[in-house]
Amino acid sequence: MKEQISNRQFLFVLILLVIPTVIMYVGGIGASMAKENVWISVQIASLFAVLIIYINVKLGLRFPNSDFGQICRLLTGKWFGSLIILYYSFWQLFTGSTILREAGELMTTGVMRETPLVVFLAMIIFLAALASYWGVEVIARSSEVILPVIIIFLITLWALSVPNLDLANLKPVLADGWIPVIRASLPSIVFRGELFMLIFFLPQLRDKVKANRISQWAGQIIGLLLTINVVTQIAFFGAVEVGRMVIPTMTHAESIEFFGVLERVEIILIAFWITGITMKVTIFFYVNLLLLAQLFGLKNYRSLILPTALLYFVFSVVQFENSLDLRNFIANYFFLFSLPVEFLIPLMLLIIALIRKKEENSIEKETG
Amino acid sequence: LKPKSVKKLKLEKRKNEIIANLEAGENVREVYLNTDLDYNLDLFKSYLHNCSDVIYREIELELSQPVRACIIYVDGLVNNDTIDRYILLPLLELRFKADQVGESIDLITELKDKILAVNEIIQTGTLGELLDSLLTGSTIVLVDGFSLALACTTKGWEDRPVTENTTETVVRGPREAFVENIRTNTALLRRRLKTHRLKIETMLIGRESKTETAIVYMEGIASEEMVEEVRKRLKRIEIDSTFGGGEIEEFISDNPYSIFPQVRASERPDSVASDLLSGRVAIITDGTPIVLVVPVIFLQFIQSSEDYYQGIYYGSLLRLLRLAAFFLTLTLPSLYVAITTFHHGMLPSPLYLSVAAGREGVPFPALLEALLMEFTFEILKEAGVRLPKAVGQTVSIVGALVVGESAVRAGLVSPLMVIVVSLTAIFSFVIPNYSVAITIRFLRFPLMILAGTLGFFGLTWGLLLLLFRMVSLRSFGVPYFSPLAPLNLESWKDIFVRAPWFRMRKRPYLFVRDNVNRMPKMETPQPPKKSGEEK
Numbered sequence: 001m002k003e004q005i006s007n008r009q010f011l012f013v014l015i016l017l018v019i020p021t022v023i024m025y026v027g028g029i030g031a032s033m034a035k036e037n038v039w040i041s042v043q044i045a046s047l048f049a050v051l052i053i054y055i056n057v058k059l060g061l062r063f064p065n066s067d068f069g070q071i072c073r074l075l076t077g078k079w080f081g082s083l084i085i086l087y088y089s090f091w092q093l094f095t096g097s098t099i100l101r102e103a104g105e106l107m108t109t110g111v112m113r114e115t116p117l118v119v120f121l122a123m124i125i126f127l128a129a130l131a132s133y134w135g136v137e138v139i140a141r142s143s144e145v146i147l148p149v150i151i152i153f154l155i156t157l158w159a160l161s162v163p164n165l166d167l168a169n170l171k172p173v174l175a176d177g178w179i180p181v182i183r184a185s186l187p188s189i190v191f192r193g194e195l196f197m198l199i200f201f202l203p204q205l206r207d208k209v210k211a212n213r214i215s216q217w218a219g220q221i222i223g224l225l226l227t228i229n230v231v232t233q234i235a236f237f238g239a240v241e242v243g244r245m246v247i248p249t250m251t252h253a254e255s256i257e258f259f260g261v262l263e264r265v266e267i268i269l270i271a272f273w274i275t276g277i278t279m280k281v282t283i284f285f286y287v288n289l290l291l292l293a294q295l296f297g298l299k300n301y302r303s304l305i306l307p308t309a310l311l312y313f314v315f316s317v318v319q320f321e322n323s324l325d326l327r328n329f330i331a332n333y334f335f336l337f338s339l340p341v342e343f344l345i346p347l348m349l350l351i352i353a354l355i356r357k358k359e360e361n362s363i364e365k366e367t368g
Numbered sequence: 369l370k371p372k373s374v375k376k377l378k379l380e381k382r383k384n385e386i387i388a389n390l391e392a393g394e395n396v397r398e399v400y401l402n403t404d405l406d407y408n409l410d411l412f413k414s415y416l417h418n419c420s421d422v423i424y425r426e427i428e429l430e431l432s433q434p435v436r437a438c439i440i441y442v443d444g445l446v447n448n449d450t451i452d453r454y455i456l457l458p459l460l461e462l463r464f465k466a467d468q469v470g471e472s473i474d475l476i477t478e479l480k481d482k483i484l485a486v487n488e489i490i491q492t493g494t495l496g497e498l499l500d501s502l503l504t505g506s507t508i509v510l511v512d513g514f515s516l517a518l519a520c521t522t523k524g525w526e527d528r529p530v531t532e533n534t535t536e537t538v539v540r541g542p543r544e545a546f547v548e549n550i551r552t553n554t555a556l557l558r559r560r561l562k563t564h565r566l567k568i569e570t571m572l573i574g575r576e577s578k579t580e581t582a583i584v585y586m587e588g589i590a591s592e593e594m595v596e597e598v599r600k601r602l603k604r605i606e607i608d609s610t611f612g613g614g615e616i617e618e619f620i621s622d623n624p625y626s627i628f629p630q631v632r633a634s635e636r637p638d639s640v641a642s643d644l645l646s647g648r649v650a651i652i653t654d655g656t657p658i659v660l661v662v663p664v665i666f667l668q669f670i671q672s673s674e675d676y677y678q679g680i681y682y683g684s685l686l687r688l689l690r691l692a693a694f695f696l697t698l699t700l701p702s703l704y705v706a707i708t709t710f711h712h713g714m715l716p717s718p719l720y721l722s723v724a725a726g727r728e729g730v731p732f733p734a735l736l737e738a739l740l741m742e743f744t745f746e747i748l749k750e751a752g753v754r755l756p757k758a759v760g761q762t763v764s765i766v767g768a769l770v771v772g773e774s775a776v777r778a779g780l781v782s783p784l785m786v787i788v789v790s791l792t793a794i795f796s797f798v799i800p801n802y803s804v805a806i807t808i809r810f811l812r813f814p815l816m817i818l819a820g821t822l823g824f825f826g827l828t829w830g831l832l833l834l835l836f837r838m839v840s841l842r843s844f845g846v847p848y849f850s851p852l853a854p855l856n857l858e859s860w861k862d863i864f865v866r867a868p869w870f871r872m873r874k875r876p877y878l879f880v881r882d883n884v885n886r887m888p889k890m891e892t893p894q895p896p897k898k899s900g901e902e903k
Contacts, residue, residue, distance in 0.1 A: 008855060107825055112710065115822065123822075123829055127836065134840040141839035141853035142832075267711050271828045278832055 004206045007214055009140035014198055014218035016143045017283050019150065020276030021099060022191045022226050024247050027233045029331050032243035034184035036170050038230045041185035046223035048185075049192040052343055053219050056195075057212040059350045060202040062359045068199055069294025075352045082295060084345060089291040091341045093308075095194075096284030097315035098326065100124060103277040104316065105323040110250065111270060121316050124274075128282040129309040132289055133302060136204055139282055146275055153272050154225065157249075157265075158232050160256050165235040186335045188226075193342030195219055200287045246327065285312065382414050399495040405436050405512035411495060412440060412508075422502075429462050429511070435475070436512040445505040447524025454485040455507055455520060476516050479509065488521035500578065530556070533635045535802055538674040545635045550580050550654035556637040557584060561644065565589070571602060573616065573653075577609035580654040581616070590647045591881045597844055598649045598662065613653040613660055620651075620662070622842050627810060629803040630843040632661040632668065639673040645886075647879035663844035663879065667852070667863050670694055672800040675866050684865035690798050691864065697795035698808050701738045702819035702827050704788045708734040710823035726782040735820025737781050741789045742812060744771070749793075846878050 005013070030038035063071045068088075073081030104120040112120075131138050174181065198215050205211055233248045236255075242248045253266035289308055293301035320326045353359065401408050409424065416422045421443050429435045439455060462483060480489050490501060493516045502508050505523035530552065533545030546553045554568050569583045581602065585595050601620040610616055613633070621630045634640050635657055640650050643661045651660040670690045675683035708727065712720055730737060748767040752760045772790075775781045792812070799805040811834070818826030841848035851859040859876055861867035870892060874884050 006854060112823060112825065119822070120825065123825075127829065127832055130833070131836050134836065138836055138840045141847070141849060142835055144853040144855045145835060145839070145849070265714075267714055267824050271824045274825055274828050275832055278829075 003135050003137050003204055005136060005140040005201065005204050007205070007207050007210055009144055010198075010201055010205055010211075011214050011218050012143040012147045013140055013201065013283060014195055014215060015221055016147045016150075016276065016279050017197060018192060018194055018218075018222050019147075019225065020273060020280045021102070022188070022222065023154070023229055024249050024273065025330065026188050026191060026226060027230050027242055027248040028245045029187050029327075030184045030230065031234065031239050031248070032331075034181045035176070035243065036172070036234055036239040037174055037181050038184060038234065038239075038242075039170075039227050040174070041181045041188055042223060042227050042230055044182065044185040045188035045192050046220060048189045049195060049219035049223065050216060052193050052346075053195055053198065053215045054212065055343070055346045055350055056199045057202075057215055059346050059353070060199040061208060061211060062350075062353055064202070064208060065360050067203055067290070067294055069291070069297075071349065075349050075356070075358060085291055085295045087345075088341055089288060089295060091338065092284060092288040092291055093311060093315060094319070095338070096281060096288060097312045097319060098330075099277060099284065100281050100312060100316040101320060101326060102323075103274060103281070105326065106247070106250075106270065106273070109323060111267065118313075118317060121313055124278050124281055125285070125309050125312050125316075127278050128285040128312075129305050131282045132286045133305055136201070136286065139279075139286060143279060146279055150272050150276055151225070153268070154229070157253060157256065157269070158228060161232060161236050161252065165232065166238075167235050169235050169238045170231065187331060190335050190338045190342065192219060192222060193338060196342045196346060197283065197287050199346070200290050246323070281312075285309070378410065382410050401493045401495060401498075401510075401515045401517060403513055403515050405438065405510055408510050408517070409438060412499075415495070415499060425456070427456070427459060429459060431462070431475075438510045439507055440502060440510070441507040441522065442502060442505065445503075445525050446507060446522040450486065450522045450524065451507055455509065455522070458483045458485065459509075475511055476514050476518060479511070480518055484509070484518070484520055486520040486522065490519040491516055492519065493517065503578070504580075527552070536634065536636050536639070536672065536800060538672065538677070541674055541677040542636070542638045544637055546637060546640075546652075546657040546659055548655050548657055550582060550652055553637075553652050553657075553659065554582060554584070557641055557644070557650070560637060560641040561586070566644070569599070573602065573605055574607055574609045577611065579610050581610075582652040584644065584650040584652060586644050586647070588883050589645065589875065589880060590649055591879070594647070594663070594844060594879070595649055598651065602651070610653060611655055613651075613656045613658045616651060616653060617660055622844065626837070626841055627807050628666065628838065628841060628848065629669075629801075629807065630662075630664060630841065630848065632664040632801070633658045633803055634661060635659070636673055642673070642676070646876045663846040664848075665843070665846060665850055665878065666838060666848050669799065669801045669804040676869075680866055680868050687864055687866065690800070693795040693798035694808070697792050697799070698812060699815065699827065699831075700792045700795070701742055701788055701812060702815040702830075704785070705734045705738050705816055706819040706823045706827055709820060723782075723784055726784045729779045730782050731780070733820070734785075735816065737785050738788070738816050738820070739813070741781055741785055742792070742816065745789050745793055746809065850878055 026042070027038065030041055034041050059071065060068075063074070066074065069081070069085050072084045075081070076084065100121055103124055104117045107120045108115065108117050131142065195215065195218065198211070198218075202208065202211060229249065233242050233252055236252060237245075237248070245251050250266050250269060253269040256265055285308065289301040289304050292304050292308060293299075296304075298304070320329070399411070401411070412422075413424075422440065423443050424438055424440050426436065426438045429437050437459065439451070439459075441451060459479075476491065480491055486507075490497070490506075492498060498508055498517055498519055501519035501521075505521070505525065506519040507522045509518040509520065511517075527549050528547050530544055530547055532543045544556065546556060558566060558568075563586075565587045567585055567587050571581055571583070572578045573581045583595065583598055583602065585598075598620070602616070605616065605619045607615060607619070617629075617631045617633070618624050623630065632643075634643075640659050640661060644650060648661050648663065651662070653660075670687060672686070672690075675687060678686075707714055708723060712724075715723065727734070732740065744767075748763065751763050751767070755763055772786055776783050776786055796805055796808060799808065815827060815830045818830045820826075822829070835849075839847070839849045839853050847854055850856060851863060856877060858874075859878070862872060862876065870887075870890055873887055873889060875886050877884070
């Protein structure tokens with residue numbers, strides 16, 4: 001029987017694909033550029049997300065019976081198509097191992113200073129490999145359990161900080177004009193743009209007609225959670241201070257006391273975040289396996305798990321010197337690196353498809 | 369040579385022949401009786417040589433001319449009274465009737481239809497079938513001149529009576545438990561479900577043990593594919609024996625290497641009956657009071673049948689309580705180890721100071737301390753199960769009071785550790801199902817090691833691994849972690865809490881396709897409307 005995922009699982013996977021990193025990093029990076037207006041740049045990102053999602057869903061649904069590799073080769077020819085898949089695979093490998101490294105860095109700098117970085121990297125990639133081995137259904141079902149728990153934790157975090165919020169911190173609105181806000185929205189857009197990976201889950205989606213609606217919901221729910229998060233942080237600390245923090249959510253959790261019984265709940269945040277980041281790495285890893293299998297024309301990706309896992313491990317170790325290096329890359333260059341994958345190539349493919357009038361029996365036509 | 373030794377020689381020869389044939393793979397089912405009684409008896413005797421519990425009683429039927437006959441039974445498996453009164457006596461008194469009908473009749477059929485007062489009789493000429501019946505407690509009647517024989521059911525061996533169940537006790541609700549006898553067990557179910565829909569299919573499992581195994585299901589509620597799948601998996605089993613039902617469990621599990629139980633083993637007829645009504649299939653094995661139920665979902669293991677008999681609030685509260693205890697018994701020692709080893713900061717200072725004061729002077733790191741204590745506790749528990757009851761109490765007193773108390777006094781372990789271990793133990797007894805309790809017992813140790821080496825990260829990692837494993841499992845095609853993943857909110861009313869009965873109109877969606885309604889739509893019970901009185 002072919003593996004299938006339900007609409008709800010699709011939604012949960014997409015949210016979980018983006019949430020772990022945006023919740024942690026967007027506040028700090030954004031506030032360093034746009035000050036108290038980060039939340040506006042989040043809204044700009046939400047608008048862009050609508051476009052990115054729309055393009056990718058349209059492209060995917062135009063060829064409901066083909067995977068991404070087949071679409072590329074059909075539209076741009078065998079060699080150029082393979083080149084695109086190669087670029088995608090590389091992006092996936094690079095970004096996925098960066099996320100993996102972020103998780104490891106957080107553990108070694110924040111909590112377990114004496115444990116070597118490679119231990120964390122190896123353990124997380126092991127889980128990712130295992131889940132991929134068990135298949136997309138396992139990834140989807142785990143998301144159904146994990147996402148609600150993470151959201152409940154976040155809501156608790158926000159609720160506990162309500163007494164200390166000072167909304168005056170959010171003013172003035174747009175004091176420096178639009179330019180810093182738009183600059184600050186770029187990393188946010190790129191993070192949200194990771195939703196392009198929805199195209200790899202479309203073939204397994206049970207009810208494809210609603211694909212666009214669900215993906216748009218995913219984009220907007222992420223936007224909503226992120227806005228609340230950013231607004232809470234800035235009202236809690238003030239924009240200047242948030243801009244200096246690497247991971248504001250962590251500092252936020254550190255400064256909360258739970259009725260004097262539990263202090264420093266950041267360790268619980270880390271536990272949840274590790275869970276989230278593992279899921280994120282798993283999804284990246286899984287999509288990467290699909291891409292590589294499509295690149296080499298394999299029916300089953302399982303034989304690629306071990307080499308790809310080793311690649312992830314090595315890449316995550318050697319890619320960056322330290323966490324500063326990492327943050328610098330994400331803030332300044334990640335945008336240029338990601339834009340083609342998330343936006344330009346899908347757009348190009350869609351335009352080619354429209355011009356050459358190529359399509360399979362698309363779902364919309366079948367259902368009327 | 370004397371005739372007797374000739375016969376002995378013949379027997380010896382035939383025996384060797386049969387043994388040779390058996391080694392050559394001859395099938396007992398393809399050996400047929402002859403018209404000659406002596407030959408038939410030889411046949412039986414050669415297969416059943418050196419079986420001192422098999423009794424041969426040769427008699428003579430006084431018809432117009434005497435006809436030799438023989439009855440064969442296994443002593444201890446049969447009810448001697450039945451044989452004497454309803455088989456032997458009618459046979460010996462046969463002469464009056466047979467004289468009237470003459471000799472041309474089919475004597476065997478006549479015996480079966482008119483003479484033998486036994487409720488179940490099989491008429492067959494296959495040796496295999498006769499042997500099977502004989503060894504399950506039937507009495508074989510052989511008559512000279514006929515190649516057919518009668519197998520009369522005369523089962524009557526010592527049985528344990530139906531007693532109170534010991535592993536799934538309840539305060540309110542039925543107390544009866546299954547016993548070793550399969551017929552008693554099917555009767556216990558039939559008494560609860562007096563409907564023609566309750567189907568009981570029987571098959572034999574085990575080449576040597578020939579254990580009767582029944583597939584029990586509700587026709588029209590259990591999906592036909594599910595029943596067919598159970599049949600298929602049971603038929604696939606080729607084992608020499610099954611005594612505890614556990615062998616069958618291993619053979620029919622979807623993932624036999626997984627540590628999670630994928631079959632529910634129950635001792636309670638009422639909970640099995642209610643499982644049947646929700647579309648599940650039960651497998652009853654002769655010789656064990658444990659009945660297997662498939663398919664199973666993980667969260668079912670925190671449910672007890674008492675939840676349904678007590679009030680809704682009590683039942684719901686108990687389930688939440690059990691869930692908490694379940695989670696804590698898995699993680700409490702690990703949490704203790706992680707917090708005392710790596711994350712002191714989480715505790716408020718006064719609490720941390722008292723923890724640290726307790727740990728002062730303890731020579732081991734927290735991980736070793738926890739492993740040692742949990743290990744000791746597991747040994748105590750096992751000793752309590754294996755020892756005779758009278759000694760068991762001594763062990764628990766020595767173990768708990770003397771060793772525990774002295775270990776703290778001697779400074780080997782901290783008092784808090786003793787508290788954690790005791791709490792873990794108490795929590796573990798809350799889990800209503802024994803097989804899942806074993807799983808948790810086993811999983812506690814790797815989690816402790818992870819927590820002791822990598823703190824919260826290790827614990828999270830371990831729990832995540834468990835989650836991945838659980839969502840990847842299926843029990844007879846039903847996702848193991850449903851209705852959590854895949855999520856189905858509709859069935860949550862009977863998972864973490866128990867909704868009132870009049871709100872649970874539908875059977876669990878996982879197991880039932882058609883006939884989903886348990887009851888017609890009805891209104892919430894309410895006091896009678898006062899009519900007339902107030903008008």
